[in-house]
Amino acid sequence: MKIIVQKYGGTSLSNEEKILNVAKKIKASLIESYKLIVVVSAMGDSTDNLVKLGSEFLDDQSNLENLRDFDQLLSTGEIVSASLMSLALRKIGVKSVSFSGSRAGINTNSLHGSARISSVNTKLIIEQFENKDVIIVAGFQGVSDSGETTTLGRGGSDTSAVALAAALNAIRCEIYTDVDGIFSADPRIVPNSKLIENISYEEMLEMASLGAKMHPRSIEIAAINEVTMTIQHSEKNTKGTILKKEGEKNMEIRNAVTGIPTSKGVSKVTLNNVKDKPGIASSIFEPLSAMGINVDVIVQTASSEGTTNLSFTLDDKDLKPCLDELIKSKVSDRKNIQTQSSLGKVSIVGTGIQNQPGYASRMFKVLANQNINIEMITTSEIRITCIIKESDLEAAAQSLHEEFID
């Protein structure tokens, strides 16, 4: 059976007219001897409304039973849009049926609020394809071993779609959204940024975690299962971005920088003269993680005389609670802590960077030419990231785009 998975986001389904338009688009995309799975998000801002409603009564966010009831509450948003889409398709003559995530066989662990998909039982879907052409699945949700409704976290519908595509060995997974695809840089910062036609999973993961709007777990699942994905605009007939494994990308494109992701509102914390002993890093970062503070770049300088300097970045908004915690936990005293706010992060991402030291020095030179001071540097296999002043971000991204992409 040849199956294509499509996923439509909430902005594409925000009212009755848009739902009908998507239904027509789905009908038009039906191909002889192909079956279609359509994963839908909740209509427009309905998830936000449910969160608001539930938060009125949500006392303790760490209480598992609260998270369970909350998941049951939130899951209704996608069930509504799935039911409506199936009705709309049948109205225009398409043989369709709709399922909740649970009915569709999406099994997860019991981590309510951010459950992970453990397996997909495709039995009912395959059965239903005997006399249906389209199966609508409520995204963002699944069911735990004990039969409770779970949700996969914000953006989880992407993950639902890719997991179904992987389990059903689909030809591809098409993500329809409100943007044209993945761009080489944020168009608000770099006006002549370009739509990326082809991107590898590894590059996309670096782009996703650095600002582009895709659920990182969906990319991971796509990468592991080699699911070809497309990311395109739901209301335009444009090709969008194709996401597939590195080897299938054009050789020439492979050797270039793919994108220049940026982010704003970064703070940097430096701890001086930290005792350099085993366990010191976890004693610093575990309490922050427990508080829900997301630490991003971490840099530790070489130690001397049994002490070391340690720097890390986090969101501006998390700076004060972080400092409070560091002082409370006596990891360091106030005079040994330096902080800096209103920083920005700019990276170059591309599989071409791999094992090519030339890229780093070219990047530093471009920034130096713009008289931009680099506060921190961190690299991965396919990414080089610099922390700079937020006020320098625009000039940095534009000049890097000019150097590596234009």
Next chain:
Amino acid sequence: MKIIVQKYGGTSLSNEEKILNVAKKIKASLIESYKLIVVVSAMGDSTDNLVKLGSEFLDDQSNLENLRDFDQLLSTGEIVSASLMSLALRKIGVKSVSFSGSRAGINTNSLHGSARISSVNTKLIIEQFENKDVIIVAGFQGVSDSGETTTLGRGGSDTSAVALAAALNAIRCEIYTDVDGIFSADPRIVPNSKLIENISYEEMLEMASLGAKMHPRSIEIAAINEVTMTIQHSEKNTKGTILKKEGEKNMEIRNAVTGIPTSKGVSKVTLNNVKDKPGIASSIFEPLSAMGINVDVIVQTASSEGTTNLSFTLDDKDLKPCLDELIKSKVSDRKNIQTQSSLGKVSIVGTGIQNQPGYASRMFKVLANQNINIEMITTSEIRITCIIKESDLEAAAQSLHEEFID
């Protein structure tokens, strides 16, 4: 295990404040060594909104797959309020958990839109009561043998509550609503109507089908399983009406007329000279039923010379389509059909009527004294109904109330 079932209607749950008030009421009603099941309707007019949304895409109401998707859509309303109620209860320190109808074990046939409960699997509820004091169940819904979400029809949450009470052998089933209970007559028509303290299932069934707002099937299930029910106001501390089997009612009360239900907007159709042969009634009423026209009172007069006269009543709004169908199906020609609109129906209901011919003649005399002409008469074991002019309804109900109840 001693269990009480409570059911709260949508108007009692129409916003966050009301939900919290009901939660506090539930907490206050907890009694040592008793467990509570709370069945909830959808918040306020949320079901109406879902119906409106779904109807935009509902092409063919007789298509079973449409009804199935529609049920999945509608069921979300009660799941939302159940989830919220559980969160609200936990916030004020009550050990609670919420379930969809399906999870709560409410099994139904697959008649989507008006499914009937076939059984209740109480396993999970009993398990959960080991460490929970309150279990919230989304009303109005269940699950079919094939695992599809079903709904029980408008007012179905009453039925959910009574079915759970019956299956769990509950002490009683408390229906909380936006009225004080069941009245001896419509207070808008009979100002000095009284709250009925005790009513039997049989009387309630006659009252329900004659205008009082209870789901008739919930009364039937209560009667068969001898579930004691109370119907009371959700925001007042009043006793309301107790519904139980006849034998448990006070002897004195048993011998009286319980209520004077009325309804307006009734039309009467009389077919003259209908051929009196087997199957003639079904040839008239089956097509009407298929059109969704609800025929109420049917009276057939004695036949003479192979023909008979047949009268029946229906809603004013159904008169025209009914006439069209009768003429189309050639059951009768136009000149043999008489119609009358803007009629009303008034009844006296009470187990005391049983085998007491005196009540009928007293009723007719009261109406005659008011100079009210009776168009049709029909009786059941515990009810005598007269069809009269709608303009006479008020005088009729008031004088009957004065005669039998005041």
